[in-house]
Amino acid sequence: MSSLTPIKGSVTAPQGFMAQGVCAEIKKKDKKDVAVIYSRIPGSAAGVFTTNLVRAHCVDLTRQHLADGQAQAIVVNSGNANACNGEQGRADTLQMAQAASDVMGIEPDQILVASTGVIGQPMPMEKVEGGIWEAVLTMSRDGAHNAALAIMTTDLMVKEIAVEIEIQGRPVRIGAIAKGSGMIHPNMATMLCFITTDANISSECLQNLLKASVNRSFNMVSVDRDTSTNDMVLILANGLARHEVIDDPGAADYQLFQEALDYVTISLAKMIARDGEGANHLVEVRVLNAADPEAARVIARSVVSSSLVKAAIFGHDPNWGRMLAAAGYSGAEFDPAKTDIYLGEVQVAADGTGLAFDEAAAVEELKKENVIITLDLKAGPHQATAWGCDLSYDYVSINADYRS
Amino acid sequence: MSSLTPIKGSVTAPQGFMAQGVCAEIKKKDKKDVAVIYSRIPGSAAGVFTTNLVRAHCVDLTRQHLADGQAQAIVVNSGNANACNGEQGRADTLQMAQAASDVMGIEPDQILVASTGVIGQPMPMEKVEGGIWEAVLTMSRDGAHNAALAIMTTDLMVKEIAVEIEIQGRPVRIGAIAKGSGMIHPNMATMLCFITTDANISSECLQNLLKASVNRSFNMVSVDRDTSTNDMVLILANGLARHEVIDDPGAADYQLFQEALDYVTISLAKMIARDGEGANHLVEVRVLNAADPEAARVIARSVVSSSLVKAAIFGHDPNWGRMLAAAGYSGAEFDPAKTDIYLGEVQVAADGTGLAFDEAAAVEELKKENVIITLDLKAGPHQATAWGCDLSYDYVSINADYRS
Numbered sequence: 178m179s180s181l182t183p184i185k186g187s188v189t190a191p192q193g194f195m196a197q198g199v200c201a202e203i204k205k206k207d208k209k210d211v212a213v214i215y216s217r218i219p220g221s222a223a224g225v226f227t228t229n230l231v232r233a234h235c236v237d238l239t240r241q242h243l244a245d246g247q248a249q250a251i252v253v254n255s256g257n258a259n260a261c262n263g264e265q266g267r268a269d270t271l272q273m274a275q276a277a278s279d280v281m282g283i284e285p286d287q288i289l290v291a292s293t294g295v296i297g298q299p300m301p302m303e304k305v306e307g308g309i310w311e312a313v314l315t316m317s318r319d320g321a322h323n324a325a326l327a328i329m330t331t332d333l334m335v336k337e338i339a340v341e342i343e344i345q346g347r348p349v350r351i352g353a354i355a356k357g358s359g360m361i362h363p364n365m366a367t368m369l370c371f372i373t374t375d376a377n378i379s380s381e382c383l384q385n386l387l388k389a390s391v392n393r394s395f396n397m398v399s400v401d402r403d404t405s406t407n408d409m410v411l412i413l414a415n416g417l418a419r420h421e422v423i424d425d426p427g428a429a430d431y432q433l434f435q436e437a438l439d440y441v442t443i444s445l446a447k448m449i450a451r452d453g454e455g456a457n458h459l460v461e462v463r464v465l466n467a468a469d470p471e472a473a474r475v476i477a478r479s480v481v482s483s484s485l486v487k488a489a490i491f492g493h494d495p496n497w498g499r500m501l502a503a504a505g506y507s508g509a510e511f512d513p514a515k516t517d518i519y520l521g522e523v524q525v526a527a528d529g530t531g532l533a534f535d536e537a538a539a540v541e542e543l544k545k546e547n548v549i550i551t552l553d554l555k556a557g558p559h560q561a562t563a564w565g566c567d568l569s570y571d572y573v574s575i576n577a578d579y580r581s
Numbered sequence: 582m583s584s585l586t587p588i589k590g591s592v593t594a595p596q597g598f599m600a601q602g603v604c605a606e607i608k609k610k611d612k613k614d615v616a617v618i619y620s621r622i623p624g625s626a627a628g629v630f631t632t633n634l635v636r637a638h639c640v641d642l643t644r645q646h647l648a649d650g651q652a653q654a655i656v657v658n659s660g661n662a663n664a665c666n667g668e669q670g671r672a673d674t675l676q677m678a679q680a681a682s683d684v685m686g687i688e689p690d691q692i693l694v695a696s697t698g699v700i701g702q703p704m705p706m707e708k709v710e711g712g713i714w715e716a717v718l719t720m721s722r723d724g725a726h727n728a729a730l731a732i733m734t735t736d737l738m739v740k741e742i743a744v745e746i747e748i749q750g751r752p753v754r755i756g757a758i759a760k761g762s763g764m765i766h767p768n769m770a771t772m773l774c775f776i777t778t779d780a781n782i783s784s785e786c787l788q789n790l791l792k793a794s795v796n797r798s799f800n801m802v803s804v805d806r807d808t809s810t811n812d813m814v815l816i817l818a819n820g821l822a823r824h825e826v827i828d829d830p831g832a833a834d835y836q837l838f839q840e841a842l843d844y845v846t847i848s849l850a851k852m853i854a855r856d857g858e859g860a861n862h863l864v865e866v867r868v869l870n871a872a873d874p875e876a877a878r879v880i881a882r883s884v885v886s887s888s889l890v891k892a893a894i895f896g897h898d899p900n901w902g903r904m905l906a907a908a909g910y911s912g913a914e915f916d917p918a919k920t921d922i923y924l925g926e927v928q929v930a931a932d933g934t935g936l937a938f939d940e941a942a943a944v945e946e947l948k949k950e951n952v953i954i955t956l957d958l959k960a961g962p963h964q965a966t967a968w969g970c971d972l973s974y975d976y977v978s979i980n981a982d983y984r985s
Contacts, residue, residue: 231909231917231933261902261917263934296902297935404910406902498665498700498810505635506808513635513665529635530667531701 180343181437187337189321190352191375192417193217197320198327201308203256203294203301209327211308213277213316214251214371219287220415222248223384225391227408233260234270235290236409242274242286246380249287251371251411252277252312253328254305255356257294258367260406269300276306280313291409293330293356293367325354328369332356336448342437344430345420349376351441357398357449367405368395370445376434377416379424386435387412394442397474398450399482399565410442450564458490458548458567465553465560472509473554473561479507480550480563487568490548495539497525500550511554519551584747585841591741593725594756595779596821597621601724602731605712607660607698607705613731615712617681617720618655618775623691624819626652627788629795631812637664638674639694640813646678646690650784653691655775655815656681656716657732658709659760661698662771664810673704680710684717695813697734697760697771729758732773736760740852746841748834749824753780757845761802761853771809772799774849780838781820783828790839791816798846801878802854803886803969814846854968862894862952862971869957869964876913877958877965883911884954884967891972894952899943901929904954915958923955 189196198212224243226236242248252273259266270290278285292300312320312327325337339352357368378386391410416422423430451459462481467473480486483503489496497518505513518526521542525534542548548567592600602616628647630640646652656677663670674694682689696704716724716731729741743756761772782790795814820826827834855863866885871877884890887907893900901922909917922930925946929938946952952971 229906229909230915231906258902261905261930261933261935295900296906297900297930298902404906406906406909496699496701498662498702501665502633502635502700502808502810505633505810511634526665526701529665531665 181440182341184339184341184350186339187321187325187352187354188214188371188373189318190339191350191373193375193415194373195316195318195320196324197312197316198323198325199308199312199315201304203254203304209323210254210256211305211312212253212324212327213309213312214324214373214413215281215316216249216373216413216415218415218417219247219249220413221246221378221380221383222289222411222413223380223387224289225388225410227405229404229406231261231406233258233292233407234262234266235259235292236407238270238274239289239291239409242289247287248289248413249283250277250281251289251291251413252309253291253369254308255293255328255330257292257298257300258296258407259292259300260296262297262299265299269302272302273305273309276309277313280310289411291369291407291411293328293369293407296406321352321354328354328356330356332358332452334448334452336445338441338444340437340441342433344376344418344433347418347420349418349420350374351437353441353445355445355449358452367407368449370395370410372412372441374412374414375416375418376414377418377420377422378414378434379422382424382426382431383412383414385426386438389435390438390442393439394446397478397561397563398446399478399563447564451566456566458546460490460548460550460565460567462563463549463551463560465551466556467511467554467559468557470559470561472511473559475509476504476507476511476552477561477563479503480552481565484568487565490543491567493540493543495520495525495536495543497531500552501526501529504552511556515555517553517555521545521549585844586745588743588745588754590743591725591729591756591758592618592775592777593722594743595754595777597779597819598777599720599722599724600728601716601720602727602729603712603716603719605708607658607708607712613727614658614660615709615716616657616728616731617713617716618728618777618817619685619720620653620777620817620819622819622821623651623653624817625650625782625784625787626693626815626817627784627791628693629792629814631809633808633810635665635810637662637696637811638666638670639663639696640811642674642678643693643695643813646693650788651691652693652817653687654681654685655693655695655817656713657695657773658712659697659732659734661696661702661704662700662811663696663704664700666701666703669703673706676706677709677713680713681717684714693815695773695811695815697732697773697811700810725756725758732758732760734760736762736856738852738856740849742845742848744841744845746837748780748822748837751822751824753822753824754778755841755845757849759849759853762856771811772853774799774814776816776845778816778818779820779822780818781822781824781826782818782838783826786828786830786835787816787818789830790842793839794842794846797843798850801882801965801967802850803882803967851968855970860970862950864894864952864954864969864971866967867953867955867964869955870960871915871958871963872961874963874965876915877963879913880908880911880915880956881965881967883907884956885969888972891969894947895971897944897947899924899929899940899947901935904956905930905933908956915960919959921957921959925949925953
């Protein structure tokens with residue numbers, strides 16, 4: 178991936194995209210809460226959605242609008258999830274697409290809709306529509322940062338990224354914005370990510386590329402168990418980079434784009450993982466040499482999500498037993514008595530039993546901003562990585578350093 | 582169950598039992614950390630254990646000692662879990678049984694061993710053995726409260742209970758002590774419960790009675806995802822009530838004992854659920870009219886465990902959408918669009934959509950010490966109840982009242 182270059186900007190870095198974020202007063206406070214992302218021409222589009230049985234109305238509508246694999250714009254509001262609102266909710270989501278359609282001058286089914294916020298409250302549609310009009314009428318290549326701000330709820334950090342790669346000798350860009358947090362933040366279980374690219378890709382390939390990328394990135398972030406009603410990752414690919422279409426999963430270009438897309442989604446996933454009130458560390462859990470890929474994923478997620486592990490990292494306590502225990506209750510099959518554990522470079526357990534490791538060196542590893550925990554299962558060729566943060570509620574400080 | 586009478590005391594309330602708890606200095610602070618429970622004669626015994634793949638050495642030994650369905654005593658330490666300690670850990674657990682055997686004058690395989698505390702640290706066996714000797718030499722009918730204290734780690738409340746019922750015209754007693762917490766308490770994921778009774782029950786029936794009771798009580802408490810390496814529920818039944826043996830699951834006496842045992846375990850489960858730093862409410866989630874019993878259980882647990890639901894209760898925010906969403910990601914099949922939701926007596930949603938309910942009345946329901954949430958799935962005849970507490974970390978107060 179030597180040809181990947183991080184660049185400034187986000188969703189308007191690729192050619193032909195404009196964006197904006199405005200205050201529509203859906204939120205009580207004076208914060209931006211409506212965003213639009215728009216491509217000058219329609220193109221391929223794909224999406225990955227929440228698996229919650231309870232889905233916001235925008236999830237159903239956006240799926241429907243993606244049925245033909247084409248879209249030209251995304252309209253988003255924060256402050257109200259428009260979920261569990263019955264017939265009125267369905268009508269309001271459709272009205273968001275219609276309002277954007279009216280002012281953009283494109284068909285409603287070219288528009289994808291996303292929402293985040295409280296569930297079961299009526300949408301203040303006058304404000305939402307006003308916001309959509311204002312955002313569309315003022316959108317520009319400079320509006321991407323405002324769009325990133327407008328999709329945040331209680332996020333502490335704005336999450337945006339852009340990269341450039343070369344495909345068939347032409348520069349191709351991918352940009353993205355996201356919202357979400359790795360801590361238990363009551364108001365922001367929802368994870369949203371909007372990706373743009375000027376790559377030329379068939380919609381079928383785009384869907385597969387996105388799905389694979391989300392599995393390696395956002396789906397490996399510990400964000401509590403609370404899967405939102407509104408989780409959504411969308412990508413628009415308008416083809417303005419004008420290389421020959423990528424439509425073969427076996428082609429080198431396909432792999433090149435996958436790697437660049439993974440770089441974008443994994444970078445945003447890490448930003449989400451580390452974004453939390455009081456979080457001091459980004460925690461990365463690597464599971465090596467698992468017998469099957471799903472076991473590796475399940476164990477990595479279980480360890481990074483364990484409150485006991487997170488509290489131990491907050492307290493810089495090399496309590497590897499909690500890591501092994503979290504693997505043990507993950508539901509995945511493995512042999513604890515074969516498992517080696519490392520904190521950074523320091524091996525702390527071999528074959529499921531503690532080593533007489535250098536305590537000070539292990540503590541140093543846990544003091545790093547990026548803490549890396551490795552479980553080597555010694556059972557097969559598969560691996561997985563998951564991300565989270567430490568658990569640094571004040572009250573935890575009482576208990577975090579149990580062993581000393 | 583009109584004949585059930587709550588009585589004072591705990592594990593020494595039934596005839597023929599003695600107990601004690603002492604300070605052996607396994608914990609750093611001056612706290613009790615070794616407990617024994619002893620029956621004057623051997624009797625039926627049964628146990629239910631952690632499902633974690635990573636098991637403490639005491640889990641394996643105690644299972645082994647229960648293979649014949651007989652036991653006479655329990656020895657417990659807190660402060661060290663003796664888990665992931667390899668060969669030495671196995672030897673140390675065996676030595677705990679041996680030390681108790683030496684001073685009690687009974688066979689080691691009559692003794693069940695439990696531990697709770699830090700994982701992967703060598704057991705300070707000199708202290709542990711000293712504690713066992715002291716506890717056995719001073720045990721009495723008055724020592725039960727000390728035993729309850731000695732199994733605690735960071736529990737805020739001592740958990741003990743005893744009841745009396747009548748079987749075949751004779752008084753029969755059940756007593757129990759427990760430890761554990763419904764909050765995310767880094768040091769105390771382990772749930773321990775020790776039950777004694779002077780009922781006369783075959784060991785096979787005792788095992789079935791205990792398993793059914795644990796499924797309705799401790800397994801329905803939200804105690805974080807962190808299933809401990811050391812979780813254990815044990816029961817000793819010495820038969821000294823001298824009624825005819827209960828050995829038929831179809832008999833009325835069997836059912837009577839089951840109900841009394843359920844009363845004991847559910848009472849302790851509620852104490853565990855409400856025990857947590859800053860917890861203000863015991864939360865009870867009832868799922869009614871589910872299509873199958875497992876769906877009812879899974880949904881009840883998912884709702885009571887949701888951080889978003891717990892934070893909403895802390896903030897007295899009748900945010901029923903979070904409850905429906907938590908049911909939605911539980912993994913159980915149900916129809917959100919048929920689900921009714923009640924906060925106490927106040928119906929807040931019908932057929933998956935919000936009602937124009939009396940907000941003040943709903944808030945009052947959430948201010949009660951015991952908050953009751955009901956989800957009526959209107960799909961079948963099955964029901965389940967789960968218990969937890971609100972999420973009242975200080976930082977949550979910032980976010981809990983999102984809607985106002």
